[in-house]
Ligand code: SRM
């Protein structure tokens with residue numbers, strides 16, 4: 001049997017009020033894309049991984065349409081900061097702050113996330 | 117008196133809101149207490165765009181009030197609480213709620229009310245006016261439940277809008293206008309006639325030269341008709357009065373302020389009432405210093421700025437405004453500007469009129485050649501430039517300005533020819549010089565930035581096109597090289613990137629970004645513009661550059677738009693639609709049954725599409741693989757309804773059955789669809805084949821369309837349906853099957869190579885230098901010597917085509933992505949739900965609501981990311 005590379009058994013975890021919540025194996029996250037996860041309180045979160053391996057997590061609901069689709073948007077870098085563009089009407093959200101880059105008055109919740 | 121001085125604003129309409137913004141800009145909200153009494157149940161909204169409610173805008177979309185702004189500036193806004201009296205002695209305003217406010221300055225912005233002629237039964241059930249969102253809600257409700265016929269009293273600007281709205285609600289619509297023509301204020305007889313023809317052509321009935329004498333009602337007091345002045349009676353279930361507006365000056369009258377003879381609170385050039393230095397009046401309720409009451413928003417905005425400046429002790433005055441208007445009424449462009457009716461002495465008209473197409477254009481020219489004004493009906497393209505030239509002698513002859521494009525002499529004046537003091541945005545009174553200044557001094561480089569900086573283009577939007585041309589011209593003139601790069605990540609155009617990928621056989625996006633991206637973008641994650649663009653280039657060239665042609669392979673999966681990523685079309689509630697390919701629209705009964713069974717078993721909504729195939733809506737992401745397993749099993753392939761790639765090749769039944777057909781159009785359509793299926797391109801590609809010149813397949817509206825002749829096939833290219841339809845151009849005639857296919861191969865590959873992202877063949881052909889002649893030279897006469905390569909690239913695509921869905925359902929790792937939740941693969945997304953409608957399903961929209969929707973319209977700034 002060969003030893004699996006280090007990262008294979010890393011888990012993606014989110015900081016919730018009562019501790020770290022395990023979402024999935026890290027290898028399920030494709031760099032540049034997101035996945036959605038269901039939280040114990042029925043909220044939905046979108047988790048992303050960028051090409052450098054950094055993780056981000058924001059609410060999965062698109063505040064402009066209400067649909068739970070932010071995890072399916074395209075990600076990118078805008079002036080050095082990571083963002084995701086909603087696949088529905090294309091508004092972009094900063095992945096670190098949750099701030100909508102196209103409408104100052106809109107922000108989505110962010111979560112602390114780690115691979116452990 | 118209070119310590120901080122108080123400004124009380126009565127009326128929170130469009131002008132009132134602009135006044136508040138002007139106060140804030142001048143810092144007056146910090147030094148004053150500001151109280152706003154708003155009569156309507158909602159804060160200020162865009163009344164000019166009121167009618168767009170019927171095309172899907174919600175009251176929230178129409179809002180002009182940012183509550184953050186109100187809160188941030190400490191403005192006290194009392195919604196639904198109108199002022200009922202003013203005591204000028206005591207300087208107090210009393211609101212309906214009983215609250216009393218002291219004021220140091222009172223600003224009246226109470227707007228207008230719709231004038232209802234005093235005819236018997238004018239208040240009957242079924243009679244409406246057209247001014248507020250509440251009016252529209254009431255009209256909609258009545259039209260949907262109680263009316264099949266409606267009449268609008270008044271054929272002016274608002275009357276036509278109201279009529280358009282009624283027609284849109286499915287009501288048979290009549291317009292009754294007292295004057296002998298429609299829009300008597302704005303257009304002359306000729307213009308009215310052109311308008312009449314077009315509007316009647318849309319199925320509305322117009323009665324001009326007759327007045328309304330009485331509303332006829334039934335026993336319950338509901339409208340059943342109206343008696344007209346010519347003795348006739350018009351049966352109708354509802355009446356909308358739109359016979360002009362009157363200033364709302366009652367509050368002012370009651371407290372003894374002077375009003376004009378025909379109404380309107382009399383003010384001086386600073387918008388201060390002539391009777392009381394503590395009271396101002398602005399907007400439609402005011403009679404300006406020039407004796408006029410303005411019923412348009414632009415002069416009102418100018419008055420709002422003037423009043424705010426005066427309060428701040430700055431110099432400003434409002435002495436009168438231009439009444440130029442440009443509107444789209446019932447889809448018809450109508451514009452009038454300057455001295456439209458030719459009242460100046462000795463002036464002459466230049467008129468172009470074409471009743472067949474509802475065109476009417478008139479310019480009023482002074483003796484010395486000065487452009488004084490004009491009227492445009494049916495095509496108001498030139499409005500922006502012509503209006504700006506008003507008052508000067510245009511650099512080209514007037515007749516060339518009204519002739520339609522392509523009619524030999526016609527000339528198009530670019531906005532660069534305009535003088536600096538020409539007004540570009542009349543809603544916000546922004547001059548060309550200011551826009552240039554925004555670029556040169558304030559360093560704006562894009563239209564959204566210029567809009568923010570100057571307010572130009574933020575109201576009716578009719579000037580945005582000219583704005584764009586000016587910004588580009590200014591950037592180019594000031595030596596700034598206009599950045600034609602794809603996005604903030606790449607300085608190259610799509611065409612340049614295509615050449616790089618092909619020449620260097622680059623198969624990885626990251627590789628391309630790190631080597632050829634802009635300085636700051638290298639090593640980053642790209643953006644939502646360049647990722648799918650590069651993915652598309654790699655997919656189009658896959659066999660030639662040695663990439664895997666499967667769009668979900670490796671890195672490619674992370675570049676695709678969400679639709680391509682899930683090989684289905686995302687719908688508004690997060691579910692997907694599924695469209696199997698039905699080549700040429702031909703389908704055997706067995707396959708139809710399979711589609712029916714699948715749709716039934718998964719509970720999908722089915723619809724025949726405009727592309728001669730069947731769309732199944734409402735699939736949850738985790739159902740997609742199950743649905744496709746069955747479709748693939750029955751011999752279906754992906755229809756690429758999601759991709760920027762070949763959609764459908766429509767066919768007519770053709771020679772086999774049709775008595776007129778001269779070729780087998782169905783077979784050709786199937787051959788073409790199978791040949792080009794899966795071909796990724798800058799935008800979607802559509803085609804059609806008709807069996808004879810009757811053109812039942814509408815081939816001339818397609819990117820490439822084929823029409824049979826008795827000698828073979830005619831090939832048309834660069835047609836388009838959609839928002840800007842374009843008839844295709846004939847590229848070559850009487851081709852054999854093989855010649856036809858060879859030309860299409862070359863044409864498509866040349867387009868894929870040279871077009872911009874999201875540029876349909878129609879816009880591409882219009883853009884590229886040399887246009888159709890150049891394309892014909894390249895693809896028919898091989899003037900660039902690249903045809904062999906184009907053909908080879910296409911041959912490689914055809915040889916390597918594989919169906920994406922059958923590849924996907926055989927790949928467990930890819931299939932694992934088709935879940936709603938990575939940590940709960942069996943749980944469906946709770947926000948995706950459906951309710952019944954007409955024996956099928958539709959999205960359950962209330963499930964989607966999460967608090968209030970943001971109000972700002974950001975649609976025009978969303979394209980692309982980053983610094984350009
Ligand atoms: C399903 C369908 C309407 C229907 O129920 O009939 C449809 C639906 C959509 N059309 Fe269409 N179009 C459909 C036929 C058409 C046609 C008619 C035709 O193809 O003969 C046209 C006019 C012809 C043309 O394209 O020149 C048409 C012109 C558009 C346009 C405007 C394109 C333009 O160049 O102006 C868009 C917007 C765009 O692509 O940017 C659009 C975009 C869309 C999108 C993709 C909008 C979106 O992003 O969600 C819709 C998604 C489909 C879905 O979710 O499944 N659709 N659309 C039709 C699918 C045909 C098919 O079998 O694939």
Ligand SMILES: Cc1cc2nc3c(=O)[nH]c(=O)nc-3n(C[C@H](O)[C@H](O)[C@H](O)COP(=O)(O)OP(=O)(O)OC[C@H]3O[C@@H](n4cnc5c(N)ncnc54)[C@H](O)[C@@H]3O)c2cc1C
Nearest residue numbers: 127129130131132155163198199226227399400411412413
């Ligand atoms: C359907 C439609 C289409 C139009 N299209 C165009 C167009 O294309 N171009 C154009 O330039 N103009 C257009 N107009 C006209 C434009 O809307 C008006 O010129 C503009 O709204 C005037 O602004 P205002 O603030 O003076 O009045 P309003 O927007 O009418 O606002 C006045 C407000 O004051 C409130 N009010 C009245 N009395 C009191 C009181 N005692 N206490 C408190 N509040 C009070 C009213 O309820 C109202 O909300 C259109 C109007 C309509 C109805």
Ligand code: SF4
Nearest residue numbers: 768774777807808812
């Ligand atoms: S285009 Fe000609 S051949 Fe085809 S169905 Fe129409 S009439 Fe018949």
Ligand code: FES
Nearest residue numbers: 541543575576577
């Ligand atoms: S002219 Fe209306 S927004 Fe500029």
